[in-house]
Amino acid sequence: MASENDVQESHDVSEDVAMEECDEEDEGSDGEDILHDKYSQERGTLIKPVEKIVGESIKSKTDSTSGRVYQQQRSDTYQYVPIEKLIKAHLEQKGIMELILEQEQLHNSSLLETYRDGNYYKEKVHQENKTLIPLLLYNDDTEVGNPLGFKKGFNKLSMFYVSLLCSPARYQASLSNILLAACAKTSVIAQYGIDTALSALLEDLKKLEMTGIEIHCDAYSGVVTPVLFQVIGDNLGLHQMLGFVLQLQCKLSLPLLQG
Secondary structure: OOOHHHHHHHHHHHHHHHHHHHHHHHHHHHHHHHHHHHHHHHHOOOOOOEEEEEEEEEEEEEOOOOOOEEEEEEEEEEEEOOHHHHHHHHHOOOOHHHHHHHHHHHOOOOOOOOHHHOHHHHHHHHHHOOOEEEEEEEEEEEEOOOOOOOOOOOOEEEEEEEEEOOOOHHHHOOHHHEEEEEEEEHHHHHHHOHHHHHHHHHHHHHHHHHHOEEEEOOOOEEEEEEEEEEEEEOHHHHHHHHOOOOOOOOOOOHHHHHO
């Protein structure tokens, strides 16, 4: 019959073995992630973001051992996903351009249904005479920390997404068709302005509207022209992107407005 010490010892050994196996699994999973990322990058299916430095700032930090407060210089940055590579990789996926071209052929110009029926789009298509890819730019903030904690807002991020208006309506709300283009801390945007966070994206969009993107897939081979067609967001996001006042306050009461 096993003694209490033998049971305790075997329990400790099994715990050690389990922890070693977990560490091996973690190391293996990290290695697999690296290989997976490398493989995806080589195939062009993973577009890694580029860190953009917008300025330098000084932050106070406290040494956990000595309690001494010291100043540390850091770079203020935001992340930008190269829009040309992003759109090219998305359009060259199997079936994407096929759906877009089918959508164009099925369109009935006699009805007012989508952006295609407006005068602005018709005039632009007629003038450009190109294969246009109208883009929708969407902005929203997200809190990655505890929104009820004492550090709320500290890690708040402003996200900028791009989606294709020319894709069928049933697919436009799919997360796989909403592409992350840029990401910045709201504190960085508050300090340097939203123009700084959008500068790389807007410069690339201007360039692409002039030169286009050459894509090759089963359904289409040639040059397409991405065009920023619409900007949407909630009240705060739109005010921020368009340069309006962010304090959404009204000085008139409802009865005065009605009267």
